[in-house]
Amino acid sequence: MAGEAIFEIGRRLKHVKEHGLAHGEFGDWLESIEIDRTLATRMMRIVDELGDAKYATWHNLSQRVLYEIATLPPKDRTRGHMLSSGATKTPDEMNVRELREVKATLKVEREARGRKRRPAHRKRRTTTMLSAIHLCTI
Secondary structure (H helix, E strand, O other), X not given: OOHHHHHHHXXXXXXXXHHHOOOOOHHXXXXXOOOXXXXXXXXXXXXHHHOOOOOHHHHHOOHHHHHHHHOOOHHHOOOOEEOXXXXXXXXHHOOHHHHHHHXXXXXXXXXXXXXXXXXXXXXXXXXXXXXHHHHHHO
């Protein structure tokens, strides 16, 4: 399915979900027109995340590539990323495997940053707890 069609179908699905059906009827409606719920959800997510973007090249990408880009943090969607192959590419130049590699790398980096912050947080919490215990014993 071509990128342009994905955007149009996603927009129409969102419109029907938000304006055309009572709460809880969307899944039944999707079944009646034989559209997989996961695919519909992904197309709507693509429209939510990338629909207003001015990136004309995104309209030529596959649904799988567009979904991987849509699930990247916004600040990482347009910058270059170093791949394990040594090449640097922007997300719109990548295939699904490369996008998943980038997402895994970003996740590891985010978790490493979180681990660096935790010891100070735990120390403050322990100090606060000890202070509270001390106040209770006075």
